[in-house]
Amino acid sequence: MPTERNVRAVRGATTVERDEAMLVCDATRELLDEMLARNGATADDVISAVFTVSPDLRSEFPARAARDLGWEHVAMLCTTEMPVPGAIERCVRVMLHVELPGSQRDVKHAYLRNAAVLRPDLTRP
Numbered sequence: 790m791p792t793e794r795n796v797r798a799v800r801g802a803t804t805v806e807r808d809e810a811m812l813v814c815d816a817t818r819e820l821l822d823e824m825l826a827r828n829g830a831t832a833d834d835v836i837s838a839v840f841t842v843s844p845d846l847r848s849e850f851p852a853r854a855a856r857d858l859g860w861e862h863v864a865m866l867c868t869t870e871m872p873v874p875g876a877i878e879r880c881v882r883v884m885l886h887v888e889l890p891g892s893q894r895d896v897k898h899a900y901l902r903n904a905a906v907l908r909p910d911l912t913r914p
Contacts, residue, residue, distance in 0.1 A: 817854035
């Protein structure tokens, strides 16, 4: 009997040292790989991805990193976060919609580098 799979939202964020295209892409690839690995998923399980960047990142679209990973059939959108005073700088955030087994509480989120402070409640082991 096949395992039932549901669409789940997987969240994550990471930061970069400087606004450079290579750094944005490297950090985004690392984050996407980690998000999938934690949930036992592959790129074929990803339905869509919404990326946001803090207003100080303008060198590259984070979706480019996903395309470099071969995500050519995944619907993706990039946008800028609200410029809230005191918000974390040089931050890439992502929300993936992924087909996964299990319940919503089984989803493992990934907050890397300086973004780990954003949601410690969602980064349980």
